[in-house]
Amino acid sequence: xxxxxxxxADDLPATARRFRSVLAAGTVLLIVGVVIxxxxxxxxxxxxxxxxxxxxxxxxxYHEHIVVGLRLPRALIALTAGGMLALAGALLQSGARxxxxxxxxxxxxxxxxxxxxxxxxxxxxxALPGLLGAGxALAGALAGGGVVYLLxxxxxxxPERLLLDGVLVSAVLSSLTSVLLLLDGALFGTVLRWVxxxxxxxxxxxxxxxxxxxxxxxxxxxxxxxxxxxxxxGDDVAAGVGLPVPRARALLFLVATVLTAGAVxxxxxxxxxxxxxxxxxxxxVGSHPARVLPLSVLLGAxxxxxxxxxxxxxxxxxxxxxxxxxxxxPTGAVTAxxxxxxxxxxxxxxxx
Amino acid sequence: xxTEVTTGRTGGLSTEPxxxxxxxxxxxxARRTWPRVAVLAGVSVAVLLAAGVAGLMVGSPTxxxxxxxxxxxxxxxxxxxxxxxxxxLPxWVLGALAGGALALAGALLQDVLRxxIAAPDLLGVSGGCAVVVAAxxxxxxxIPRALLPxxxxxxxxxxxxxxxxxxxxARSASGLSMILVGLxxxxxxxxxxxxxxxxxAPSNVGLFYSYLLGSLVNRGWEDVRLVxxxxxxxxxGALLLAPRLNALRLGDxxxxxxxxxxxxxxxxxxxxxCVLTAAVVATCGxxxxxxxxxxxxxxxxLGSTxxxxxxxLCVLVGAAVLVGADVLGRALVAPREIAVGVWTVLxxxxxxxxxLRARDRSAA
Numbered sequence: 001x002x003x004x005x006x007x008x009a010d011d012l013p014a015t016a017r018r019f020r021s022v023l024a025a026g027t028v029l030l031i032v033g034v035v036i037x038x039x040x041x042x043x044x045x046x047x048x049x050x051x052x053x054x055x056x057x058x059x060x061x062y063h064e065h066i067v068v069g070l071r072l073p074r075a076l077i078a079l080t081a082g083g084m085l086a087l088a089g090a091l092l093q094s095g096a097r098x099x100x101x102x103x104x105x106x107x108x109x110x111x112x113x114x115x116x117x118x119x120x121x122x123x124x125x126x127a128l129p130g131l132l133g134a135g136x137a138l139a140g141a142l143a144g145g146g147v148v149y150l151l152x153x154x155x156x157x158x159p160e161r162l163l164l165d166g167v168l169v170s171a172v173l174s175s176l177t178s179v180l181l182l183l184d185g186a187l188f189g190t191v192l193r194w195v196x197x198x199x200x201x202x203x204x205x206x207x208x209x210x211x212x213x214x215x216x217x218x219x220x221x222x223x224x225x226x227x228x229x230x231x232x233x234g235d236d237v238a239a240g241v242g243l244p245v246p247r248a249r250a251l252l253f254l255v256a257t258v259l260t261a262g263a264v265x266x267x268x269x270x271x272x273x274x275x276x277x278x279x280x281x282x283x284x285v286g287s288h289p290a291r292v293l294p295l296s297v298l299l300g301a302x303x304x305x306x307x308x309x310x311x312x313x314x315x316x317x318x319x320x321x322x323x324x325x326x327x328x329x330p331t332g333a334v335t336a337x338x339x340x341x342x343x344x345x346x347x348x349x350x351x352x
Numbered sequence: 353x354x355t356e357v358t359t360g361r362t363g364g365l366s367t368e369p370x371x372x373x374x375x376x377x378x379x380x381x382a383r384r385t386w387p388r389v390a391v392l393a394g395v396s397v398a399v400l401l402a403a404g405v406a407g408l409m410v411g412s413p414t415x416x417x418x419x420x421x422x423x424x425x426x427x428x429x430x431x432x433x434x435x436x437x438x439x440x441l442p443x444w445v446l447g448a449l450a451g452g453a454l455a456l457a458g459a460l461l462q463d464v465l466r467x468x469i470a471a472p473d474l475l476g477v478s479g480g481c482a483v484v485v486a487a488x489x490x491x492x493x494x495i496p497r498a499l500l501p502x503x504x505x506x507x508x509x510x511x512x513x514x515x516x517x518x519x520x521x522a523r524s525a526s527g528l529s530m531i532l533v534g535l536x537x538x539x540x541x542x543x544x545x546x547x548x549x550x551x552x553a554p555s556n557v558g559l560f561y562s563y564l565l566g567s568l569v570n571r572g573w574e575d576v577r578l579v580x581x582x583x584x585x586x587x588x589g590a591l592l593l594a595p596r597l598n599a600l601r602l603g604d605x606x607x608x609x610x611x612x613x614x615x616x617x618x619x620x621x622x623x624x625x626c627v628l629t630a631a632v633v634a635t636c637g638x639x640x641x642x643x644x645x646x647x648x649x650x651x652x653x654l655g656s657t658x659x660x661x662x663x664x665l666c667v668l669v670g671a672a673v674l675v676g677a678d679v680l681g682r683a684l685v686a687p688r689e690i691a692v693g694v695w696t697v698l699x700x701x702x703x704x705x706x707x708l709r710a711r712d713r714s715a716a
Contacts, residue, residue, distance in 0.1 A: 164531065335543075
């Protein structure tokens with residue numbers, strides 16, 4: 001695939017050669033992270049016991065129930081959703097040469113959340129069954145993202161301007177969500193955590209909904225590496241290699257939207273992963289999309305897993321009795337705490 | 353400082369007559385401005401009063417005009433009297449004060465930064481105040497209630513100063529960068545507030561959610577008393593600074609030449625804007641976009657950027673906008689109500705989009 005991709009001037013051979021070892025190191029880190037995540041909880045389990053439980057030979061009988069039955073689905077969902085969000089961010093950033101693109105700030109996430117909350121209100125349910133929820137989120141994501149796309153993404157306005165457009169549209173969408181939530185007290189209690197972004201209480205049935213989506217969208221996103229690389233090299237170059245530029249950009253936007261909608265359905269409005277992971281990937285292996293996209297998936301997965309670990313760890317950081325309520329932080333709060341400074345750094349970084 | 357200059361965009365009408373060659377006299381422009389001042393002030397006061405009267409009647413229970421009138425003379429324990437005088441009247445007063453203060457803060461920041469899209473909520477000042485308020489309430493910090501706006505001011509000053517310091521060094525020294533730096537800080541602050549709220553009792557979550565949207569629900573005279581002293585100092589202070597703001601608008605060198613201490617004025621204006629914002633946030637939450645909308649409305653209608661006219665009118669228009677939005681939020685879904693901060697975002701965010709678009713066109 002990468003043979004036909006035009007080589008980029010700023011693409012250092014050293015970073016290219018580093019790609020395989022970085023990918024390997026990332027995978028090891030991911031596996032270690034999973035084992036730690038499966039071990040940590042109100043009943044801590046040693047890493048060795050976690051591995052034994054995973055392969056079906058638990059040291060104690062209940063280990064298998066805790067590790068495989070309760071903690072594994074949450075970890076898998078964190079990994080998958082993180083990977084999807086990061087891939088969406090990487091596609092958006094490469095496709096429009098916009099380093100500030102981030103799915104949660106493009107109206108995509110806000111649209112999905114609003115659509116789901118609206119359908120919940122109309123049907124007065126506490127949760128949407130499988131396909132209905134997924135379809136609703138996708139429709140909302142497409143509508144919200146579509147508005148931002150039509151406002152300026154298509155015309156390729158400057159990165160800062162696009163970010164501001166997206167944030168303003170997101171503000172309107174989240175205000176509408178607030179209207180619905182405030183009018184429906186019962187709904188408020190059940191979906192607020194999801195609206196903020198949380199992985200609490202995810203079970204195998206949630207996973208059953210997420211993996212087919214990921215299995216379709218993630219390969220599709222990775223296959224976009226070629227048009228993404230051409231667009232990243234510049235519109236003229238892309239047109240020169242025979243790429244229909246507006247259509248290619250729309251395709252990238254569409255795939256990113258589908259990826260984001262899937263992740264939002266599973267974990268709610270978690271932001272910043274799509275901003276941080278691709279930037280980290282570019283730091284490590286240079287900016288060629290053929291390398292950035294796969295590495296972003298890996299890093300995004302690890303990041304969301306880590307953020308979720310931090311979020312649940314907050315339960316132990318606060319001493320018992322210090323405050324009324326020791327509910328774990330929503331994961332979305334942790335990613336926002338990390339994402340703000342990262343965005344700040346990107347904004348203040350001098351022009352290359 | 354920033355390279356943005358508002359004069360050419362929002363105040364295009366006023367600069368044309370005094371441009372060299374077209375007209376040597378300023379009198380015609382001034383003569384055209386005063387009727388507009390009168391009309392704008394009249395409309396604002398009318399809206400403020402009409403919405404105020406409607407606000408006394410709308411809600412649960414809905415009262416007729418005669419009932420409201422009778423309430424003023426009723427016995428002290430009369431339910432209607434309590435509803436009107438202890439619940440709806442202070443709400444109207446607080447809404448007017450908050451709207452006026454926010455609009456004034458926005459106008460001050462826009463003038464002093466020469467950035468047409470500056471506002472305390474967009475620069476992270478409101479967020480800084482809100483974190484302090486949320487932390488005080490949820491973590492049970494022992495701050496006397498009267499000092500809460502002061503503590504909130506510190507939070508707002510801290511975040512606002514950080515945003516300014518970073519924003520001025522940002523990639524492109526345009527008005528946009530400053531807002532985005534504010535946005536990055538807001539993202540972080542939102543994380544902080546959510547983190548703080550999760551530590552509180554589950555029953556409080558709904559209350560703080562509506563606080564964070566910006567709301568006037570269940571505010572009483574004690575809230576008015578809390579805000580009033582801060583505003584009593586900051587409002588006249590800001591209005592007195594208007595001539596200096598006019599000088600600053602001409603550029604730092606010209607202002608210095610006119611005998612205005614540029615750095616000192618800038619610091620004073622920024623601090624005043626923070627105090628005004630903090631007083632509002634401490635009682636009503638970080639209500640968004642009023643500070644952005646009202647000054648733009650005023651400058652557009654007046655066709656002038658003269659701070660001596662813009663600032664007092666902003667107070668009136670901001671008050672009318674916020675009280676109007678609040679009454680609308682109560683009337684549309686009566687007997688329920690929707691937090692006023694929701695409406696201001698629904699109107700304000702598209703308006704900012706439109707302003708940005710207009711800026712693009714004038715730049716092209």
